[in-house]
Amino acid sequence: MSSSNHINFKQYLASVKLAGESVPAGLQELLTAVVKTCATLSHEVAQGALIGLLGSAGTGNVQGEVQQKLDIIANDLLIEGVQSCQSLAGLASEEMEFPLPAQGTGDYLLLFDPLDGSSNIDVNVSIGTIFSVLNKQDPNAPLQTSDFLLSGRHQVAAGYVVYGPQTTMALTLGDGVVMFTLNKVNGTFLLIKNKVKISHSTKEFAINMSNMRHWADPVRRYVEECLAGVSGTRDKDFNMRWIASMVADVHRVLSRGGVFMYPWDQREPHKPGKLRLMYEANPMSFLVEQAGGASTNGTDLIMDLQPTDLHERVSVMLGSKEEIDRIQHYHSSSAHR
């Protein structure tokens, strides 16, 4: 099919109905700005060393992680791209300790992981951008960090853009999941998939196996049973994939089913996990639920968690429903987390 058979992102936003209503103009404005910035970022990412964007920036972020040059470039581009949106009240990012008020008078809040998969930048493996949109509860009060601390159920939109062999975006506005691919010739995102569904059962899982000795018993049990294959209790052979960019791993789960896990482990027992709730786990959980999958921290659905900190971390297990139900069952029937 040629590009001319696909509607573009703007046409999609203008035509889609949510419970019979059009997408609010302010949300269209904000999402259009995010997506336009991601198209620019895709172009930058593709240039890599040619424009000097590989390597470490030599700085650290609020999480104590070393920032890559591209982490900072992506963050700056996104701020620049959305800050003048009339509908935007404020934004928050993995790379900034505090939220930033925007110039608009509207009541949307934008959260993002500007560049996910930092360890893959320099080795030319898929990376991406993750975003989440909330409504500020009190539009007239000055912006505060607490405005962002809403559970994932409050999200009005969420998505990611994965910069891989193709630049592809997954988006939910709370009525299913759609996917777009960037036409790199003219910089427009074109609709490639409607009603994305995650198969309920799967034979594929993704986890950083090098941490196995640190996992809690229920996670170890689940993975050991997958590894036992046809000769074990699962009666089927599993395949393992691990890209180490959440965007790319979740994109695979949305595309052909599977389970993605970054669970709590005992290296840092007081940390709930590695991934961040507000701009990694929540938007991905919204997408996964909207595609018929599930997302849990072991005991609760991630979308139900009440955040207490902008940069809080969470244990994440998401994907095909049957597997997530099983993982939750292993947690509830174990004495150890």
Ligand code: AHG
């Ligand atoms: P970020 O680059 O935004 O810090 O996120 C990286 C995350 C996530 O994308 C991935 O699943 C995980 O870190 C990989 O971590 P390890 O390779 O350290 O296990």
Ligand code: MN
């Ligand atoms: Mn990330």
Ligand code: MN
């Ligand atoms: Mn990041």
